[in-house]
Amino acid sequence: MLSLENTENAFANRSDKELKKAHFVFKVLAVSWLNAIGTKLTMIALNLRLPVKSLIKWTVFDHFCGGETIDGCNPRVKSLYQYKVGTILDYSVEGDQNEKAYENCLTQLLEGLKLAEKEEAIPFCVVKLTGLIPFDILEKLDAKKKLTEKQQQAFERGKNRVHQIASAAKTANTPFMIDAEESWIQNTIDAIVFDLMLEFNKEKALIYNTAQMYRHDRLQYIKDLFAHSEENKIHIGLKIVRGAYMEKERERAKDKGYPSPIQVDKAATDRDYDLALAFCAEHHDTIAICCGTHNEASSLLLTELMKQRGISKENNYFYFAQLLGMSDHISYNLSKEGYNVAKYVPYGPVKEVMPYLIRRANENTSVAGQTGRELSLIRKELKRRSL
Ligand SMILES: Cc1cc2nc3c(=O)[nH]c(=O)nc-3n(C[C@H](O)[C@H](O)[C@H](O)COP(=O)(O)OP(=O)(O)OC[C@H]3O[C@@H](n4cnc5c(N)ncnc54)[C@H](O)[C@@H]3O)c2cc1C
Incomplete structure (x- = not known):
């Protein structure tokens, strides 16, 4: 039977740097209190026009979205x-x-x-x-x-x-x-x-x-x-x-x-x-x-x-x-x-896709096993690449 476990195939299009970034994003999402506070603070900061856009863009946006x-x-x-x-x-x-x-x-x-x-x-x-x-x-x-x-x-x-x-x-x-x-x-x-x-x-x-x-x-x-x-x-x-x-x-x-x-x-x-x-x-x-x-x-x-x-x-x-x-x-x-x-x-524009990103963040804490699975696959690949 076909196996889906091969992480070399799974992350073939991610450079070492990108893989490390994905690891960071999922690690943050996995911590539910950080996730909850993070999403609230982000919305407040965006509404107050504080300069958080580039941080969001570089992390969760870049991970879950194609562009603006x-x-x-x-x-x-x-x-x-x-x-x-x-x-x-x-x-x-x-x-x-x-x-x-x-x-x-x-x-x-x-x-x-x-x-x-x-x-x-x-x-x-x-x-x-x-x-x-x-x-x-x-x-x-x-x-x-x-x-x-x-x-x-x-x-x-x-x-x-x-x-x-x-x-x-x-x-x-x-x-x-x-x-x-x-x-x-x-x-x-x-x-x-x-x-x-x-x-x-x-x-x-x-x-x-x-x-x-x-x-x-x-x-x-x-x-x-x-x-x-x-x-x-x-x-x-x-x-x-x-x-x-x-x-x-x-x-x-x-x-x-x-x-x-x-x-x-x-x-x-x-x-x-x-x-x-x-x-x-x-x-x-x-x-x-x-x-x-x-x-x-x-x-x-x-x-x-x-x-x-x-x-x-x-x-x-x-x-x-x-x-x-x-x-x-x-x-x-x-x-x-x-x-x-x-x-x-x-x-879509960063601010406007925030509800989508917040849903992804919540899903990655509330759907049993989803983040754990993403993290363990990323870790497996980091190890395979000796990173
Ligand atoms: C390409 C794509 C398109 C999508 N389009 C839509 C869409 O048009 N509309 C939409 O609503 N969603 C859509 N989704 C989201 C989807 O419905 C699921 O929420 C998500 O994919 C998680 O389910 P799963 O099959 O991937 O995995 P799994 O992790 O196996 O299942 C999780 C899902 O099981 C169900 N579930 C969990 N616990 C229980 C429970 N106690 N009792 C009953 N059911 C339970 C829930 O639906 C939960 O989301 C889409 C997802 C993808 C990947």
């Missing part, structure tokens, strides 16, 4: 692709909910797609729909409440932006993935994405939705989506992830007194994740997947499923994806073996 602009990501795109690891440009500016911010997000996506059209190192583009459509409108629709006339107009403008991106993705021949978000807006997202699939996925999977397998209803969702795709003679694209908003989901369900949409435990999430991979591999003629995970067992399972079903490693309906700066041992070892691999490469 699409052009700025270019060296990273090239360096990843030297090892056949593709880039999924992820405009990670969050928070601002106004027309100007939505239009800016649209511009970024269209620019990214223009680049993807000529750059084989960029196999997908991605967006969160809340970057294009107001959250409260998605929430209202999910709750089956009637929109005001003004909200309806804002919703139409938002859907129009999404449609523009899908059309540009078609022109660029670059698949377009839509991230999954909170469960209380997800039905509306699913419906918008399904409409796009009906229009754009007739010949192949161009539009991908995302399924969060920490939700106990998502395996059934995938099966139903497949049934609908057969009825409508379309292909489907799916990014399969475990899900990023577990605590928030559980808390809201408790506060509002409805049953939690989240699985009872991690084992149930893992079970459904792997069943989803198996279901998609079984229907690989019309289902394309992007296996978005840092979980070694699930990544290895997909390689086995592909082997069992005679799916070639370079079949572009099968992609593995990790976040930049995390789980390089999975990305680089899989790409060395000839599998299709890509990294989410977040970008």
Whole structure:
């Protein structure tokens, strides 16, 4: 069986200096109190315009982000692709909910797609729909409440932006993935994405939705989506992830007194994740997947499923994806073996991508084992290089 433990492959694109820096970044992130104080102080300092930007840029930003602009990501795109690891440009500016911010997000996506059209190192583009459509409108629709006339107009403008991106993705021949978000807006997202699939996925999977397998209803969702795709003679694209908003989901369900949409435990999430991979591999003629995970067992399972079903490693309906700066041992070892691999490469002005960086910092303390694993792999490689 394929091994993901080879650290020489995993860190081949990092110089000794870069590896030492990665070691420093994860060591700091691993200390939870330092992490908590650090993130708070950083936000305060940035708001007070204290000169902390270069420190952030040199450390966490440089580790987890591609650059401040699409052009700025270019060296990273090239360096990843030297090892056949593709880039999924992820405009990670969050928070601002106004027309100007939505239009800016649209511009970024269209620019990214223009680049993807000529750059084989960029196999997908991605967006969160809340970057294009107001959250409260998605929430209202999910709750089956009637929109005001003004909200309806804002919703139409938002859907129009999404449609523009899908059309540009078609022109660029670059698949377009839509991230999954909170469960209380997800039905509306699913419906918008399904409409796009009906229009754009007739010949192949161009539009991908995302399924969060920490939700106990998502395996059934995938099966139903497949049934609908057969009825409508379309292909489907799916990014399969475990899900990023577990605590928030559980808390809201408790506060509002409805049953939690989240699985009872991690084992149930893992079970459904792997069943989803198996279901998609079984229907690989019309289902394309992007296996978005840092979980070694699930990544290895997909390689086995592909082997069992005679799916070639370079079949572009099968992609593995990790976040930049995390789980390089999975990305680089899989790409060395000839599998299709890509990294989410977040970008945006330092201050504006701070919420993303803070989430990465928190994840690296709260997700059991994640930082420990990164650190031990880096240490193993430092030792191998006698550093
Ligand atoms: C390329 C890529 C794209 C992504 N896109 C999205 C996206 O669109 N939307 C999104 O929400 N997330 C997204 N994520 C994040 C993802 O959902 C996970 O949070 C993250 O990858 C950790 O899960 P894992 O499979 O890598 O690994 P693991 O470390 O094996 O799993 C951790 C995950 O398991 C689940 N879990 C942990 N404890 C429990 C428990 N007690 N009960 C039930 N479940 C539990 C949680 O989802 C947790 O994040 C993406 C991740 C990647 C790599």
